[in-house]
Amino acid sequence: MQCIELKKDxxxxxxxxxxxxxxxVAVRTxxxxxxxxxxxxxxxGNIVFEGNKGKYExxxxxxxxxxxxxxxxxxxFVSHTEPDHSGAIANLLELNPEITVVASxxxxxNLEKIxxxxxxxxxxxxxxxxxxxxxxxxxxxxxxxxWPDVMFTYIEELKxxxxxxxxxxxxxxxxxxxxxxxxxxxxxxxxxxxxxxIMAPFAxxxxxxxxxxxxxxxxxxxxxxxxxxxxxxxxxxxKYRELALKCLPNNDPNHVTIVYASAYGYTKGIANYLKxxxxxxxxxxxxYEIDALNYxxxxxxxxxxxxxxxxxxLGSPTLVGDAICFFYDILSNIYWTVGQGKKASAFGDYGWxxxxxNNLSERLKQLKFKVIDGYRANFKLDEPQExxxxxxxxxxx
Ligand SMILES: Cc1cc2nc3c(=O)[nH]c(=O)nc-3n(C[C@H](O)[C@H](O)[C@H](O)COP(=O)(O)O)c2cc1C
Ligand SMILES: [Fe+2]
Ligand SMILES: [Fe+2]
Numbered sequence: 001m002q003c004i005e006l007k008k009d010x011x012x013x014x015x016x017x018x019x020x021x022x023x024x025v026a027v028r029t030x031x032x033x034x035x036x037x038x039x040x041x042x043x044x045g046n047i048v049f050e051g052n053k054g055k056y057e058x059x060x061x062x063x064x065x066x067x068x069x070x071x072x073x074x075x076x077f078v079s080h081t082e083p084d085h086s087g088a089i090a091n092l093l094e095l096n097p098e099i100t101v102v103a104s105x106x107x108x109x110n111l112e113k114i115x116x117x118x119x120x121x122x123x124x125x126x127x128x129x130x131x132x133x134x135x136x137x138x139x140x141x142x143x144x145x146x147w148p149d150v151m152f153t154y155i156e157e158l159k160x161x162x163x164x165x166x167x168x169x170x171x172x173x174x175x176x177x178x179x180x181x182x183x184x185x186x187x188x189x190x191x192x193x194x195x196x197x198i199m200a201p202f203a204x205x206x207x208x209x210x211x212x213x214x215x216x217x218x219x220x221x222x223x224x225x226x227x228x229x230x231x232x233x234x235x236x237x238x239k240y241r242e243l244a245l246k247c248l249p250n251n252d253p254n255h256v257t258i259v260y261a262s263a264y265g266y267t268k269g270i271a272n273y274l275k276x277x278x279x280x281x282x283x284x285x286x287x288y289e290i291d292a293l294n295y296x297x298x299x300x301x302x303x304x305x306x307x308x309x310x311x312x313x314l315g316s317p318t319l320v321g322d323a324i325c326f327f328y329d330i331l332s333n334i335y336w337t338v339g340q341g342k343k344a345s346a347f348g349d350y351g352w353x354x355x356x357x358n359n360l361s362e363r364l365k366q367l368k369f370k371v372i373d374g375y376r377a378n379f380k381l382d383e384p385q386e387x388x389x390x391x392x393x394x395x396x397x
Contacts, residue, residue: 003066004176006220006228007158009041013048013063015056018172023084027197031190032172033225035060035084038162039067040155042133045074049153049162050224054087061091070095075122075132078103079142079164080150081110085224090115102130104139106149126151140212142166144205146198152213159219166209167236168223169194178227187227194225195243201335206244210237249338253310257286259302260315261324266349270377270389271315274347277393295326303333311343311396312369316356318348323356331363339367345396347375354378372396 003013014036020029035056038049046068052060064070070092076099078086093099093115100120101111108121124130126141135157142150145166153162171190175181199206214237221229221236229236256278262268268289275285286305288298306312314330316323323346346360357374364371375392377385 002176003063006038006177006222006230007160010155010158010160011039011041011067012176012228013037013039013060013067014050015052015059015063016172016174017056020170020172023170024198027170027194029170029190031170031186033170034172036168036222036224036226036228037063038222039064039073040135040158041068042135044133046072047075047077047132047135048073048092049077049222050079050164051076051086051092052088053084054090057088057091060088061095064092071098073099075099076101077137077153077162078107078111079152079162080147080224081107081114082147082165083114085164086111086114090117093117093119104149104151106147107151110149124151138216140209140216142209144202145209146202152209154216154218159217160222161213161216161218161220162222163213164224165198166206166223167221167229167240169226171226173227176228177230179231181227190226191239192243195240199240199244200247201337203244203248204337206240207248210241210244213237247307249342250308251310251341252284252308254282255284255286255305255309256311256313257288257302257305257309258313258315259288259290259327259330260313260348261290261317261326262315262349263317263319266377266379266381267315267317267347269381270347270349270375271313273389274313274393274396278397281397290326295329299330299333302330306330306334306342307338309342311345312364313344313396314346314360314364316346316348316360318350318354318356321353321355323348323360327360328363331360331367334367336366336368339364339369342369343372343396344369345372345374347377347392349377349379351379 016034018032020032035052040047102122124139128139130137138154140152142152169190173181260271278285344364346357348356357376
């Protein structure tokens with residue numbers, strides 16, 4: 001592999017892996033990936049940006065050595081400490097214990113637990129500036145893209161933004177530079193897939209980061225994965241913003257989503273009552289009855305409605321000591337970043353033990369919804385239960 005010079009004295013020293021099929025357990029990678037790292041030669045010592053994955057520590061050191069003796073590396077700037085970028089740092093520090101790690105306080109805290117040996121460190125706050133060997137570095141918060149430790153580095157003289165996972169893609173590109181990559185369609189697909197699977201839960205943070213980054217005069221984005229973005233910079237940032245806007249929760253207080261299931265019609269009766277009452281009060285109600293046959297078809301639409309509504313109501317009878325599995329599947333697609341700020345409640349009918357309502361309420365709390373105590377009815381509603389349902393509606397609205 002070539003370690004190409006991206007700008008004067010600024011080199012690509014990453015590792016490209018065409019064979020990778022699965023990333024972070026749950027993410028498929030049809031186009032492999034790369035673990036990007038960069039080296040800047042300065043008169044006050046050489047600086048490495050981003051580490052590498054532990055698995056590639058040997059190959060990584062060979063790449064660094066092609067550009068600089070390890071003894072000449074004075075600093076490692078760490079943007080994010082997920083082990084795909086930090087795993088190989090322990091080895092680098094072992095080879096040269098004089099290296100100072102420059103990072104956010106969160107990243108240093110994590111790295112101490114990843115390296116498990118003392119090392120020289122320099123803590124930088126977001127918004128801080130640093131000068132080394134005639135180069136000026138601005139530290140830009142990348143909070144929650146996708147870890148709390150993330151901090152980008154902007155190199156003023158080179159107009160380079162080192163962004164780690166943000167603006168990256170699992171896409172092994174031997175071209176290294178986006179301007180030289182031929183499979184742009186494949187790259188775009190990988191970029192969106194990466195966003196959807198890694199960044200989407202943090203849409204509001206992505207928008208905040210785009211706002212910060214857009215103030216900078218950038219000629220090159222150097223991400224942690226995939227090709228170096230040396231063209232269409234503004235487009236790339238705007239694409240990120242667009243993707244984030246698409247999955248930003250809305251919390252419309254006039255929109256209620258009711259999802260229910262019912263074997264014998266009792267829970268259905270409760271759901272219909274709630275729908276009627278909300279509609280009488282002028283709310284828009286997205287209303288779904290789910291079962292084994294239709295769930296697959298309506299799931300996506302349910303999730304969309306949950307994003308946009310200010311309240312979620314889940315109605316499940318108790319079957320075999322719990323709520324029906326589809327409700328847990330729905331909630332496993334909702335991140336806490338979506339749940340927080342929304343009201344939610346569970347209701348449902350039962351025969352003898354009635355666990356569904358409490359179990360769903362607990363799960364909703366774990367997802368940071370503002371949970372309103374649920375409503376349970378036992379078989380056919382009698383008068384007191386009907387009265388209790390009315391009261392329940394009063395607590396919801
Ligand atoms: C397969 C099956 C399993 C059930 N298991 C439980 C249970 O574990 N605990 C309970 O309280 N009720 C249980 N029930 C009873 C239902 O919760 C009860 O019939 C309820 O009224 C159904 O409401 P629905 O008409 O909205 O489906 C079960 C019912 C069925 C059909
Ligand atoms: Fe990461
Ligand atoms: Fe990564």
